[in-house]
Amino acid sequence: MGKSFAVIGDPIDHSLSPNIHSAAFRELNLDCSYIAYRIPTGELEEGIEGLKKIKIDGFNITIPHKVEMMKYLDKMDESCSLIGAVNTVTNKDGVLKGYNTDMDGFLEPFKKKKLNIENTKVLLLGAGGAARAIVAGFAKEKAKNITIANRTLENAKNLSEFAKKIGLSANAIKIEDVKDSAKDYDIIVNATSIGLRNEPSPISLDNINEKTIVYDIVYMPMNTDFIKKAKEKNAVIIFGYEMLLGQAARAFEIWHHMEAPYNAMKKALLGGF
Ligand code: NDP
Numbered sequence: 371m372g373k374s375f376a377v378i379g380d381p382i383d384h385s386l387s388p389n390i391h392s393a394a395f396r397e398l399n400l401d402c403s404y405i406a407y408r409i410p411t412g413e414l415e416e417g418i419e420g421l422k423k424i425k426i427d428g429f430n431i432t433i434p435h436k437v438e439m440m441k442y443l444d445k446m447d448e449s450c451s452l453i454g455a456v457n458t459v460t461n462k463d464g465v466l467k468g469y470n471t472d473m474d475g476f477l478e479p480f481k482k483k484k485l486n487i488e489n490t491k492v493l494l495l496g497a498g499g500a501a502r503a504i505v506a507g508f509a510k511e512k513a514k515n516i517t518i519a520n521r522t523l524e525n526a527k528n529l530s531e532f533a534k535k536i537g538l539s540a541n542a543i544k545i546e547d548v549k550d551s552a553k554d555y556d557i558i559v560n561a562t563s564i565g566l567r568n569e570p571s572p573i574s575l576d577n578i579n580e581k582t583i584v585y586d587i588v589y590m591p592m593n594t595d596f597i598k599k600a601k602e603k604n605a606v607i608i609f610g611y612e613m614l615l616g617q618a619a620r621a622f623e624i625w626h627h628m629e630a631p632y633n634a635m636k637k638a639l640l641g642g643f
Contacts, residue, residue: 376404376429376430377406380408385432389642393638411435422464427460431459444467453503455502457472460624472500472613474507476617477507479612480608489514491555492556493548495548496563501529504561509537517542518543521544521545526543560587565591565594566588584606585608586609588610591643
């Protein structure tokens with residue numbers, strides 16, 4: 371019998387995950403389906419029961435359920451317990467196991483492009499859920515230190531404590547206080563939601579150079595103002611869609627125990643823009 375998968379969240383109609391996974395199934399001739407399923411805040415428990423009843427084989431989780439979903443897991447992978455949020459679940463006879471593929475998804479473009487992280491100075495803008503997975507990634511790859519700049523200083527401080535706990539030297543600062551200090555860093559990542567509504571770049575990139583790696587995890591629009599400013603400086607660019615693809619490829623591998631057809635998934639994703 372074919373296998374079924376889903377992505378749950380709210381809002382969910384904009385999700386590109388069904389396109390990406392369906393393209394992978396077509397490419398490899400797998401008898402599988404993948405749908406987007408809206409579960410509003412406060413209805414997660416019933417939603418999960420529903421998914422178990424239809425014997426779903428696995429699902430992805432997006433905003434706003436990534437943290438709350440942890441309560442409904444029977445088992446978790448160490449990526450999930452480390453980051454404290456779940457974005458991928460397997461269902462084996464009603465036993466739900468959680469994983470977090472955001473960290474590997476974030477790191478994937480560095481690996482694909484052979485970009486070094488070890489011993490680099492990192493500026494991370496944002497301190498939300500995605501930023502936490504990113505901090506775990508920089509700790510894993512042994513960055514030298516990370517400056518976490520955020521609108522709410524308290525959230526940056528909490529994330530900086532987490533970074534230190536997992537062995538990454540870190541400091542926290544208000545985002546307006548790093549507006550002109552981009553030149554001091556090797557890697558600059560935007561993990562705020564600034565850009566989603568075409569807002570201007572959260573910091574000035576005027577004094578970066580062509581070696582600076584500029585990574586925007588916002589993927590819609592693809593060319594945010596932050597990315598455009600980095601392009602003007604001929605910096606090394608990583609787009610948000612590359613992280614999205616990386617986390618989807620890793621989820622595919624967890625579910626299907628085979629290498630993800632990355633190029634077919636990429637083509638489907640870029641066709642969705
Ligand atoms: P969260 O809601 O957990 O965090 C949002 C972050 O953005 C916080 O740091 C928040 O600051 C900051 N922020 C929001 N609005 C503003 C503003 N107007 N000015 C300054 N800072 C602001 O979201 P996530 O961490 O889950 O996601 C963040 C972004 O990353 C989203 O755009 C999401 O689409 C994208 N994303 C992309 C992925 C990919 O695969 N490419 C994967 C996951 C997320 P504060 O703490 O002050 O509220």
